[in-house]
Amino acid sequence: MNRPRLLPACVPSLSVLVLAAITHAVPPAAIESQLLTNPGFEQGLVGWTVAENDVLMSTVTASAARQGGFGLHIDDADGKLGSSVESTPLPVVPGRSYRLSFYARSPGQSDGCGVYLRFRNDLQRLIPSSPATASIPANTSAWKAFTFETVAPADAALVSVWIHSYSTTTGIWEVDDVTLEELDGPGGTPVAPTAVATPVAAAKPAAAPAPLPPLPASPPAIVLKLDDLVSTREGDVAPRWKRITDFALERKIKLSIGIIADSLEGDKPAYFAYIKGLQNTGLFEFWFHGYDHKAWQEGDRKLSEFQGTPYERQKDHFEKSQALAREKLGFAFTTFGAPFNASDAVTSRVLSENADIKVLLYGNPGDKVSGKIVLDRVGPVNIEAPLFVPSADKFISGYLQHAKGRDYYVIQGHPAQWDDARWTEFVKLVDYLSANRIPVVTPTEAAAL
Numbered sequence: 001m002n003r004p005r006l007l008p009a010c011v012p013s014l015s016v017l018v019l020a021a022i023t024h025a026v027p028p029a030a031i032e033s034q035l036l037t038n039p040g041f042e043q044g045l046v047g048w049t050v051a052e053n054d055v056l057m058s059t060v061t062a063s064a065a066r067q068g069g070f071g072l073h074i075d076d077a078d079g080k081l082g083s084s085v086e087s088t089p090l091p092v093v094p095g096r097s098y099r100l101s102f103y104a105r106s107p108g109q110s111d112g113c114g115v116y117l118r119f120r121n122d123l124q125r126l127i128p129s130s131p132a133t134a135s136i137p138a139n140t141s142a143w144k145a146f147t148f149e150t151v152a153p154a155d156a157a158l159v160s161v162w163i164h165s166y167s168t169t170t171g172i173w174e175v176d177d178v179t180l181e182e183l184d185g186p187g188g189t190p191v192a193p194t195a196v197a198t199p200v201a202a203a204k205p206a207a208a209p210a211p212l213p214p215l216p217a218s219p220p221a222i223v224l225k226l227d228d229l230v231s232t233r234e235g236d237v238a239p240r241w242k243r244i245t246d247f248a249l250e251r252k253i254k255l256s257i258g259i260i261a262d263s264l265e266g267d268k269p270a271y272f273a274y275i276k277g278l279q280n281t282g283l284f285e286f287w288f289h290g291y292d293h294k295a296w297q298e299g300d301r302k303l304s305e306f307q308g309t310p311y312e313r314q315k316d317h318f319e320k321s322q323a324l325a326r327e328k329l330g331f332a333f334t335t336f337g338a339p340f341n342a343s344d345a346v347t348s349r350v351l352s353e354n355a356d357i358k359v360l361l362y363g364n365p366g367d368k369v370s371g372k373i374v375l376d377r378v379g380p381v382n383i384e385a386p387l388f389v390p391s392a393d394k395f396i397s398g399y400l401q402h403a404k405g406r407d408y409y410v411i412q413g414h415p416a417q418w419d420d421a422r423w424t425e426f427v428k429l430v431d432y433l434s435a436n437r438i439p440v441v442t443p444t445e446a447a448a449l
């Protein structure tokens with residue numbers, strides 16, 4: 001089939017979010033055009049890897065073809081997981097520019113899908129702050145051309161193209177005819193691959209435009225919102241919870257832990273002593289994360305503990321949970337975060353009647369009824385993306401991109417879901433916070449900001 005090796009020179013100006021684009025007076029010539037194998041999905045997903053958690057969101061279909069017979073079709077309907085298709089990583093030359101071009105369309109309402117260039121070091125680890133991205137605008141039913149350029153970081157060894165719909169959004173996107181090219185080095189000077197071995201040349205890429213905005217002078221604070229604390233069946237504390245709270249004590253960072261309150265029923269001295277002991281250190285805020293954390297379906301209606309359920313039930317769950325906290329822990333909850341972050345107008349009414357609760361995590365920003373302080377959610381800035389999978393790199397790039405004018409971010413995680421690899425990513429994230437002196441605060445402290 002006929003596929004252009006290069007984009008035409010007259011690529012229309014687009015409302016593309018281009019991070020890390022380099023301005024060249026004269027467009028640099030490509031040293032190597034089209035590095036990708038199967039760039040137009042004509043051989044299905046050969047040369048591309050679909051992540052396990054993509055759960056059939058990304059498929060190659062004939063209807064998604066811009067030209068040729070096939071294209072990539074993404075249908076993200078769940079609002080919890082993001083799609084994820086990545087090209088096989090290719091070797092790169094640090095300091096050299098790379099141009100990504102592709103065509104995309106989006107018949108849906110959401111612009112929550114990005115096409116990224118990701119760099120990895122020689123250990124195949126993702127390089128923090130390195131991704132460059134173009135997001136596909138909503139309501140683009142016709143094919144549009146997108147292009148951006150970025151410089152391979154000093155420690156880059158590999159690059160890949162990553163097509164990813166964000167975990168919290170839903171929508172339909174189609175991508176075809178992806179072109180990855182290697183350009184001349186910055187300023188048109190080719191960078192010799194051997195030059196990276198010398199310290200002088202290695203410093204060169206640092207002079208290139210930074211791929212992400214710099215850390216603000218007073219960086220926004222972080223609330224580490226950790227969900228779903230329960231006891232073990234034996235009335236004790238699960239090892240993964242113990243690991244994160246030990247880590248917090250050792251590193252002196254503040255954790256904000258959501259308790260599912262029915263775990264406070266019964267006689268569990270070890271579990272209660274654990275929570276009370278942590279509370280007494282002043283490094284922890286325990287908040288109310290529902291009584292039973294249940295979700296179910298009635299006909300085609302999806303219900304959960306605080307969504308679509310009657311006032312009496314919601315009121316009862318608040319009251320018995322606060323009573324359990326007072327009795328077993330010696331304090332009432334002052335912060336609430338709904339299970340599944342799902343609440344409704346009834347919850348606002350119940351909250352308005354609860355004097356103990358002052359702060360809502362990820363509450364509805366338009367809520368005028370509850371009278372509480374709402375700490376909002378910034379979709380692309382989180383611990384986990386997709387759900388249950390911490391990513392330090394995604395957090396860092398989201399943090400820097402949205403930091404302007406913000407006082408805080410509430411970022412969410414589920415430590416009970418973290419195996420050792422996921423745990424390592426979380427530690428990396430905390431290392432970044434510590435290294436950059438980013439304050440970590442509790443919800444109550446964030447509300448005071």
Ligand SMILES: [Zn+2]
Binds near residue numbers: 227228289
């Ligand atoms: Zn939860």
